[in-house]
Structures are given as structure tokens and as C-alpha cells.
Amino acid sequence: xxxxxxxxxxxxxxxxxxxxxxxxxxxxxxxxxxxxxxxxxxxxxxxxxxxxxxxxxxxxxxxxxxx
Amino acid sequence: xxxxxxxxxxxxxxxxxxxxxxxxxxxxxxxxxxxxxxxxxxxxxxxxxxxxxxxxxxxxxxxxxxxxxxxxxxxxxxxxxxxxxxxxxxxxxxxxxxxxxxxxxxxxxxxxxxxxxxxxxxxxxxxxxxxxxxxxxxxxxxxxxxxxxxxxxxxxxxxxxxxxxxxxxxxxxxxxxxxxxxxxxxxxxxxxxxxxxxxxxxxxxxxxxxxxxxxxxxxxxxxxxxxxxxxxxxxxxxxxxxxxxxxxxxxxxxxxxxxxxxxxxxxxxxxxxxxxxxxxxxxxxxxxxxxxxxxxxxxxxxxxxxxxxxxxxxxxxxxxxxxxxxxxxxxxxxxxxxxxxxxxxxxxxxxxxxxxxxxxxxxxxxxxxxxxxxxxxxxxxxxxxxxxxxxxxxxxxxxxxxxxxxxxxxxxxxxxxxxxxxxxxxxxxxxxxxxxxxxxxxxxxxxxxxxxxxxxxxxxxxxxxxxxxxxxxxxxxxxxxxxxxxxxxxxxxxxxxxxxxxxxxxxxxxxxxxxxxxxxxxxxxxxxxxxxxxxxxxxxxxxxxxxxxxxxxxxxxxxxxxxxxxxxxxxxxxxxxxxxxxxxxxxxxxxxxxxxxxxxxxxxxxxxxxxxxxxxxxxxxxxxxxxxxxxxxxxxxxxxxxxxxxxxxxxxxxxxxxxxxxxxxxxxxxxxxxxxxxxxxxxxxxxxxxxxxxxxxxxxxxxxxxxxxxxxxxxxxxxxxxxxxxxxxxxxxxxxxxxxxxxxxxxxxxxxxxxxxx
Ligand SMILES: [Zn+2]
Numbered sequence: 101x102x103x104x105x106x107x108x109x110x111x112x113x114x115x116x117x118x119x120x121x122x123x124x125x126x127x128x129x130x131x132x133x134x135x136x137x138x139x140x141x142x143x144x145x146x147x148x149x150x151x152x153x154x155x156x157x158x159x160x161x162x163x164x165x166x167x
Numbered sequence: 168x169x170x171x172x173x174x175x176x177x178x179x180x181x182x183x184x185x186x187x188x189x190x191x192x193x194x195x196x197x198x199x200x201x202x203x204x205x206x207x208x209x210x211x212x213x214x215x216x217x218x219x220x221x222x223x224x225x226x227x228x229x230x231x232x233x234x235x236x237x238x239x240x241x242x243x244x245x246x247x248x249x250x251x252x253x254x255x256x257x258x259x260x261x262x263x264x265x266x267x268x269x270x271x272x273x274x275x276x277x278x279x280x281x282x283x284x285x286x287x288x289x290x291x292x293x294x295x296x297x298x299x300x301x302x303x304x305x306x307x308x309x310x311x312x313x314x315x316x317x318x319x320x321x322x323x324x325x326x327x328x329x330x331x332x333x334x335x336x337x338x339x340x341x342x343x344x345x346x347x348x349x350x351x352x353x354x355x356x357x358x359x360x361x362x363x364x365x366x367x368x369x370x371x372x373x374x375x376x377x378x379x380x381x382x383x384x385x386x387x388x389x390x391x392x393x394x395x396x397x398x399x400x401x402x403x404x405x406x407x408x409x410x411x412x413x414x415x416x417x418x419x420x421x422x423x424x425x426x427x428x429x430x431x432x433x434x435x436x437x438x439x440x441x442x443x444x445x446x447x448x449x450x451x452x453x454x455x456x457x458x459x460x461x462x463x464x465x466x467x468x469x470x471x472x473x474x475x476x477x478x479x480x481x482x483x484x485x486x487x488x489x490x491x492x493x494x495x496x497x498x499x500x501x502x503x504x505x506x507x508x509x510x511x512x513x514x515x516x517x518x519x520x521x522x523x524x525x526x527x528x529x530x531x532x533x534x535x536x537x538x539x540x541x542x543x544x545x546x547x548x549x550x551x552x553x554x555x556x557x558x559x560x561x562x563x564x565x566x567x568x569x570x571x572x573x574x575x576x577x578x579x580x581x582x583x584x585x586x587x588x589x590x591x592x593x594x595x596x597x598x599x600x601x602x603x604x605x606x607x608x609x610x611x612x613x614x615x616x617x618x619x620x621x622x623x624x625x626x627x628x629x630x631x632x633x634x635x636x637x638x639x640x641x642x643x644x645x646x647x648x649x650x651x652x653x654x655x656x657x658x659x660x661x662x663x664x665x666x667x668x669x670x671x672x673x674x675x676x677x678x679x680x681x682x683x684x685x686x687x688x689x690x691x692x693x694x695x696x697x698x699x700x701x702x703x704x705x706x707x708x709x710x711x712x713x714x715x716x717x718x719x720x721x722x723x724x725x726x727x728x729x730x731x732x733x734x735x736x737x738x739x740x741x742x743x744x745x746x747x748x749x750x751x752x753x754x755x756x757x758x759x760x761x762x763x764x765x766x767x768x769x770x771x772x773x774x775x776x777x778x779x780x781x782x783x784x785x786x787x788x789x790x791x792x793x794x795x796x797x798x799x800x801x802x803x804x805x806x807x808x809x810x811x812x813x814x815x816x817x818x819x820x821x822x823x824x825x826x827x828x829x830x831x832x833x834x835x836x837x838x839x840x841x842x843x844x845x846x847x848x849x850x851x852x853x854x855x856x857x858x859x860x861x862x863x864x865x866x867x868x869x870x871x872x873x874x875x876x877x878x879x880x881x882x883x884x885x886x887x888x889x890x891x892x893x894x895x896x897x898x899x900x901x902x903x904x905x906x907x908x909x910x911x912x913x914x915x916x917x918x919x920x921x922x923x924x925x
Contacts, residue, residue, distance in 0.1 A: 109878065109879065110876040110878055110885060111876065111877050112876060112877075113873060113874075113877040113884065114874055114875075119876070124920065124921065124922075125919075125920040125922075126917050126918065126919055126920070127917065127918045127920060128916060128917040132920070137919075143874075144922050145874055145875075145921060146887075146919050146921050147876055147885070148887070148896065150898075150913045153914065153915045154913060157915045157917055158915070160917070161915065161917060162552075162554075163508075165512070165553070165554060166510065166512050167507075167509075
């Protein structure tokens, strides 16, 4: 799972700096795996776009639930 | 689920049983399949199908005595299908070249066949296929035996020549003009005697199951068995086939009697509903047989008998493309998977548990029992997908929390009757709960109490026995502390739960109480609307409640029309079994189908049914609307409250009752920031099962910690926060203590492990 190329330019409000791509660990149903997402390089806050949550994340959740 | 229980359930579904024609046919020709291919004009496929059961399809097509006819369901509506004529046409139009029959490798054993009638030739055909060398002895100068005389005028020589030519092409030795004594054929390993009708003393003891004829290795059958007056071509074929099975087993040293129950002419257990079948008269079959057009027409006249009664009435059963026998097996297999993908979780969780299938099933198979049991197993295996029922279970927990649950009189007091409106009536029409409570006190005396809670039905539907037990225990304790009063139930689902889990409980339906109390319509409502009464599926077997509902509605001025599916045959609104949450798309299709049963406004006595109909744009009244609303018809268009509003309604009802009746004020829990949510955004939240409460928690968290994203050049923020096992994202405008405008919200269940130090 990787985010698409065109991202809205969200900034981290706390640190005041632009998000960058980075590896983030995602966990569900006892499985954990790294995913490349936009995140604040300083405090680590992550951005998950709506479209990603509704499509690929939802599908991955279903697969893990049925595994 | 035990394997034996699985088999019992599977056997209750008769969809895979052979239709009556095939069962009656002693060689079980797939008549239904043949007719279907013929109707499509696929004659090649038709004859290929025939060859699975018949060695000589053209001959049988010309002479068959059609035992299927007497059992054909089409026989009652126009005349039985002309199956033999279809077979003959299939052979004629579908088989242009001689068939190639594949043979098993030689077994090094030989069989003699005495007599070349249909019985003898069928045995020769089958045994040669199995790899035996076969010799046929025929006393006349040509093949056919009794067939020739009995079918004279119907069996055209060219048909017989063509069909029987396969015998020599398979390498079967034929000795014409050769009489043989079946008991005196040295050099053969087995003998089948099928000399045609012979004096009864020829073989005094033929075993009707195995065709053994007294001497080991000697078998006999065909017209010999039936005598000269009872010639049957198709039973002769059957005899030959069954004798060949015996001979094969004999030569292999296997049991001659084991597992032979499916042979010969049988009864059918397939049910086919015939109510709506229009008669189509049977055609005349010309002496030379059907033309291909006529054959296609006759194929199309076949009813393609099958049951599917439950599938026809249930969107759920229809949507998975099968029928209960398949589903039961899939659900069982799903539970047995140790490693790998459980593909049938959705199948198990999508049933509304409404039980309509059992009502229409000839054998009362109830998918609700199957799915309910399977969900419990999934829960105990810790394999129930959390997403299926989480939202509903949280809603139930909220209904039973201090925010909503309450009893009047307060702990310490007792009452002789207790009104239990159910969590969804309080969520949908809290003022009606209050009015109804006062009405009951007015009619029955001030000794009526009130208990606001959830009965536990969502836990029951989710297969969560732990939560169900907890809800029932808590209820039981409260009920006892109130002096074990008689329970007055407004919701049929509560009624079902209590009847099942607290069978000794004294309870009565609100609708029966109101019916008996003789509530009359206020004069203004004298000429009420014409409505269709929707019986909630949980009231399916509650005839008294169904009747009371009709009485009350009539007395309140409604003119009632019955829906095609009502009372015992009623259809679920799609909330049942938590279908609405576990498979929302299917649920919407199901309620859409129910809504289209009539263009009239609906009237019901379950508030969840009422609200779901309204939410899908179907005008619908609750029975209490008739009682308490001045403009009842206008009330039918009332929107379905959102899930957030439902929670607020419950909580506010408790606060109001505490303030008004107990002269005691509840602490205000509403110190929350104001949210501005446009209707289109609200609709999205509802579809995604996101509560305003959850949105508030996200925004509060973001504003308190400063952890949020901002988009330069706009006033928008994006924040996320995990509430329970769900992460919610909210895009909003506003800061500090608000108000906040919500632009969108979404959620996921995966957990992000955010770290500052990567
Ligand atoms: Zn930051």
C-alpha cells in the first residue's frame, strides 16, 4: 500500500513544516506491516487521505479480517 | 457445528433432489437438462447428455414407454413433456457421426450375453466399456430381440441399425443365429441371460436387486423378469445396466448388494410450486418425429422443475447465487478453516435472521438458525470480523449506559406493571415513550413503571452470548428489584429475546394492551389514511400481536390493505440480524424490494422498521403516530433520525423524565462544542456510521494537543484520533472551543503506529 503521487499539501500544524514520505507501521488483527505514507519528519504525525481509507485500506482490512 | 448436524441441515434442502421425471426413469435420464438443451436448440449437447444414461438414445427415443410421463409436473398444466420424442430428435439432429465410446483397458475376463434385446445389449455395452470381452448370442438373424416385435411400427429399421452399430464398433462379438444355454457356456467368467419373455420356470429365482440367477456367475433379467405381457423398453435397459453392475462386482470380488439404493425407478423429494404456472398444451408428435423447431418448442414447455422457494423470496439468499444446501456447506467449511481465507464470513453475517425461508421451505429449513449458530462459533473461535457488528454493539452499550438507561420507580420502589418501550422507540420518538407511559398509567392505574434499556437483541444477532447474557442479567436484576412486575413490550424484537431467554417472564405486548383497553380514535382522526400494514419479522409467529395491531389501526381510522407478504410470511426491513451493518448494500436492496410491494404508505409497530423505511424514502407511520400525532399522514414523511440523534434522543428522554417526574435534575452532559454539519456531509457520516460524538472527540483532541494538519491558504484542518478500535479523521474549520464546521469525516480500523523518531 503506497499513497498516490499527487498529494494535497498538508503541513504539520504543530511543527509548521511540510509532510514527507516515510515508512509508517500499520497494525490490524494481530498483523503489522510497514507502509509508505506522508508524515511529519519531526513529530511523526501521519496523513491518510480519504480515498486511501475508503478503498485500499478498507479492502486490506477485509482481507485481514477474513484471514 | 457438528458434521452430523451439517448433514441433517443439508438434507433439509431439497433443491438438488432429482426432479420427478428423472427419479421415475429407471435409468435416471436427466430429462430437465435434456429439455433445456433442446429449448436452446443445442442438440449436440442434448445427445451428449443423453448418452450419459442411454446406450441407444435414438432407439429409446423411438420406443420408450416413458414412465416419466405420469410424474411430469407439466402433466397437470397442459400435458406431460414428450420426453421420448425429444430424445429421438436429440439423437437425430445432434449426432451426425457415429459416437466414439471410450473403453477401459482389458481386464482379461469374458462375459457371455444370451439375447440381444435392449437388456442384453445394454449389459454388453456397459461391460465392454468396463474392459471385459463380451460375446452376444442371438438365436435370430439380427439384433433387437423382443424389441422388434413389441415396437413394430414405431422402430424404424434405420434407427436400430444406426444405434446398434456401436456394438460391433466397440469390439463386442456378435453370434447371430446361435442359440445358447446360459447354464452351459464354458469358457466365460460370467453370463447374463436376457432371452426375452420365457416360461416362468426357466429361472425360478432371480434376485430382484442383484439379478443373480441361482448359479454363481449366472445373472438374468429383461423381459424374463416381467413376463410377455409387460414389455418395457426402458426397464429392459435398466435391467441390463443393473445386471452389468452386478457382473462387474462379481468379477472383481466386490459386494453385490452394497450401496444400491439409488437404482431403478424412485420417488422424487423435489418440491416445485405450481400455483402460477400457465397451461401450455402438449403437441402432437408426428410419426416421423419432431422437426427441430417443434423439438425446441417442446423443450421450452418443460417447467425446469426446481424448488428455490426461499431464494425467490429472500434478497439475501438470492444475492449469493446459490441455495441453502450450498450455503450450509460453505458456512460449515468456513468454520472449519484453520489457516487460510474464510470467504464465507460475509455469507454468515449477511442473513437478517428473519426466518421467512423456513416459512416457505417444504422442510422448514431455517437459515437464521444456521447463521446464528455459525456466528456464535465464529465469536468463540475469535474470528468474528470486528467491523460487522461493532457499531451496533456500541449503540447497545450506550443504550444500557447511565446516559440512557433508567427505571421508574427508582430503585427501592416497586410496580405491578412495567412498560418496556425498547431502545429504538426511545431513540426514534422519545416523546411517544413518555406519552405512552402516561396513557398506560391513565388506563391501567398509576402502578405502571417504566424501564428504559436495550433488551440485548443486537448481541443476540451478533452471536455475542457474553453481552447478551450480561444484558439479560442486568435486566433480570432490575426487574426483580421492581417487584417482578408484568412487562408491557412495545418492540417485537424485545419480545422475542425475552421469550427465548426468560421463558417464565410475565409479559404482554403493548399492542394487545392498547387493543384490550379499547383506545378510540379522537374525532379528528375519524377518516384516516389507506395504509399497508408491515408486520415486523420478529412478530412473525405472534398472531395475537398481528391481530391487535390491525384492530388498533382500524379503530384509529386507518383503512388497511394487506401486503403480498404479511403476518407469518412477512419480510424483514433489513435491520434484523444486524444486516444493515454487516452488509449495508444488500440491506438497501432488501428494504427496496419490501418498499416496492405497494405504493401506499406503510404502517408498522416496530420503530426501527418505521425509521429504515423512512430513511429510504418510503412514507411510513408507526402505530403510536396514529395515537399521538394530530397530523398522522404528515408524520409518515418524518425523516429517519441519524444514529447520533438516536443517541441524543435516548439521553434527553432520560434527562427529561428525571427532571420532570423525579423532581431531580440530571447533570448536563452537553458541554460540547457546537458542530456545523451541512445535510450532504451529514448523509455521508450516516452512510459511514460516524457519530457526531466521535467527530467531537477528534476535534477536541486536536485542539487540546495541537496535533493536526493544516493546509496553507485555507482555514481547514485535518485531525485524527482513535476512539475504541476505530481511527476517525475529520476535516474541519474553526479553532479553540468552536463552533466547528465539519467538511468531511472518514474512518479506518487499522491502527497507525505513529513515531517521532523514524
Ligand atoms: Zn510535526
